[in-house]
Amino acid sequence: MNYVQASDNYLMYLEVEKNYAVNTLTSYAFDLKIYGEFLSKMTDRFKYMALQMLHKLFA
Template structure:
């Protein structure tokens, strides 16, 4: 499964199963979009099995700076 589909599925789960508020869903969607853009910009794989914790750490570092 690729990242984009997984992110969409996760947002649907939060909306349908968890009944999260619109504001919460919007915030999650924004963060997931930023991470996807980070992966694309840095030529990282969008395949879930190929994502690493180091890419997540790098993304967080980039967001802080």
């Protein structure tokens, strides 16, 4: 699973299971996009570590 898939799955979870408002989902999507851009600028090793932490956070 890559970052985009993980982000999309998380947003879908928040929409379906938690019934978050559209504005909240839009804000979360924006924040996840900015974080993804940050990750893309990192070295591969650090990116892997950050994705593992993100996965644990959202799992």
